[in-house]
Amino acid sequence: MSSNPSFVLRKPLDLVFEDRPDPKIQDPHSVKVAVKKTGVCGSDVHYYLHGGIGDFIVKAPMVLGHESAGEVVEVGPEVKDLKVGDRVALEPGVPSRLSQEYKEGRYNLCPCMVFAATPPYDGTLCRHYIIPEDFCVKLPDHVSLEEGALVEPLSVAVHCNKLAKTTAQDVVIVFGAGPVGLLAVGVANAFGSSTIVCVDLVPEKLELAKKFGATHTFVPTKGDSPNESADKIRALIKGAGLSDSPNVALECTGAEPSIQTAVSVLATSGRLVQVGMGKDDVNFPITKCIVKEITVLGSFRYCHGDYPLAVQLVASGKIDVKKLVTNRFTFKEAEQAYKTAAEGKAIKIIIDGPEEE
Numbered sequence: 001m002s003s004n005p006s007f008v009l010r011k012p013l014d015l016v017f018e019d020r021p022d023p024k025i026q027d028p029h030s031v032k033v034a035v036k037k038t039g040v041c042g043s044d045v046h047y048y049l050h051g052g053i054g055d056f057i058v059k060a061p062m063v064l065g066h067e068s069a070g071e072v073v074e075v076g077p078e079v080k081d082l083k084v085g086d087r088v089a090l091e092p093g094v095p096s097r098l099s100q101e102y103k104e105g106r107y108n109l110c111p112c113m114v115f116a117a118t119p120p121y122d123g124t125l126c127r128h129y130i131i132p133e134d135f136c137v138k139l140p141d142h143v144s145l146e147e148g149a150l151v152e153p154l155s156v157a158v159h160c161n162k163l164a165k166t167t168a169q170d171v172v173i174v175f176g177a178g179p180v181g182l183l184a185v186g187v188a189n190a191f192g193s194s195t196i197v198c199v200d201l202v203p204e205k206l207e208l209a210k211k212f213g214a215t216h217t218f219v220p221t222k223g224d225s226p227n228e229s230a231d232k233i234r235a236l237i238k239g240a241g242l243s244d245s246p247n248v249a250l251e252c253t254g255a256e257p258s259i260q261t262a263v264s265v266l267a268t269s270g271r272l273v274q275v276g277m278g279k280d281d282v283n284f285p286i287t288k289c290i291v292k293e294i295t296v297l298g299s300f301r302y303c304h305g306d307y308p309l310a311v312q313l314v315a316s317g318k319i320d321v322k323k324l325v326t327n328r329f330t331f332k333e334a335e336q337a338y339k340t341a342a343e344g345k346a347i348k349i350i351i352d353g354p355e356e357e
């Protein structure tokens with residue numbers, strides 16, 4: 001094979017396989033990776049169904065996929081730390097090394113970020129993907145490539161817990177039991193929090209949250225106001241932690257009632273970290289934030305150290321990411337994988353690379 005089979009979104013609901021030319025290493029610090037496993041992300045599904053997210057609009061055919069792991073098949077002449085045959089997790093966003101954000105150590109905020117499967121950049125659902133060596137994290141022998149692909153959402157969960165400064169002293173509440181919410185529970189647990197509440201509308205998802213370390217789960221009652229939900233949550237955890245109100249909220253849904261409940265339930269001096277993306281504008285209980293001196297932080301993707309720590313959390317057995325996987329598809333079945341994801345029942349879907357068949 002001297003070509004690069006790729007799974008391409010042409011426009012909403014229009015998916016095709018294209019045989020593209022095999023990419024060549026141009027930057028001497030880059031490696032060529034044979035992609036072996038790719039997770040389907042909510043953002044991919046959004047592009048598939050709607051052709052865009054916010055300002056990112058698919059204007060030209062785009063290869064999907066950004067949660068990937070694979071095997072190094074070629075290295076550039078200046079590559080120092082990787083060799084052919086190494087198994088790696090791919091950090092899919094590469095910033096400009098000249099940007100101010102990069103120099104400040106917040107490269108995830110670089111406006112020139114080249115991020116896989118974010119228009120106009122192609123993603124990783126292809127045979128070969130080129131990436132700088134320092135955006136690959138080597139996987140220990142006992143960590144599978146599937147686990148390597150799941151390092152991407154795990155890194156999102158690591159990043160928000162770092163921003164929240166989660167420690168053993170914190171009572172943490174996580175809104176949403178999708179992949180990121182579940183992993184946020186797992187990371188809060190790994191960071192030492194001994195009281196973790198997970199909130200979701202779907203009781204079955206909360207069963208999984210318990211497996212990631214949630215000590216309490218809560219299903220909001222239909223028709224309850226955010227304040228009523230907050231009262232019920234406080235009653236639920238009364239006496240379990242150092243305080244009866246959570247002091248860290250990781251909001252992974254982006255849903256307005258959930259954000260309002262987070263602010264309502266937080267203790268004084270609490271920290272709200274917003275991870276989930278929903279509507280651009282929401283009604284926000286700002287007065288509650290003032291009188292409780294709540295810190296509100298946005299959390300976007302991941303930054304330096306998050307990917308390596310995520311790999312370590314998997315390698316040490318602290319977080320079993322495999323528990324997320326509900327469906328697996330071959331590369332040829334990629335369209336079916338997206339259709340299944342769009343139905344919304346799966347937690348995490350994994351697609352093989354083209355060479356796996």
Ligand SMILES: [Zn+2]
Nearest residue numbers: 041042067152
């Ligand atoms: Zn993702």
